[in-house]
Amino acid sequence: MGLSSRKNQQENLEDCLKEEDPFGLDEDLEIVIFRCLDCNTTDEVPEYIIGEFSVDLNKGEEVKLHCPKCNSTMIDARENPID
Template structure:
C-alpha cells in the first residue's frame, strides 16, 4: 500500500508489468476497477507503460 497525493489514506495498488521493456509499476486498484468496467468477462485490464509507451498487464505477484 502507498500513500498518494499527500493524503493520509492508504491506497491499495496492483502491480503491472510492461510486455515490452519489462518495467513494473504500481497502479491504484480504483483505477484498475474503473478500467475493468469496460472489459468483457475474463478480459485482462491493460495500461500504457509510463516508461516505454508499450502495453502493461497485471502481474501475478504482489506490489512492492
C-alpha cells in the first residue's frame, strides 16, 4: 500500500470520527419482550440478540430463550400474548 493510499485512509477515518455518533452508540435499541411459559416472568431482550439466535433456525421456527428465574422456556410475548 502506498503512502498516498494510507494518507487517504487516515483522512477518511478522521472524517468518520468527527461525526456526532460515528459508532452508533446513541441509537435507540429495539427491545422485544419475552415471556416464560411456566412462571410468566418477562424479560426485555434487544432485537439484535434475537437476530443472532435466529441465524440457525429453520423457516417458521421462533427464537426460544431460557428464563432467568426458573430456567424454563421463554417465547416472544408479541407473537404469543397471555390469554
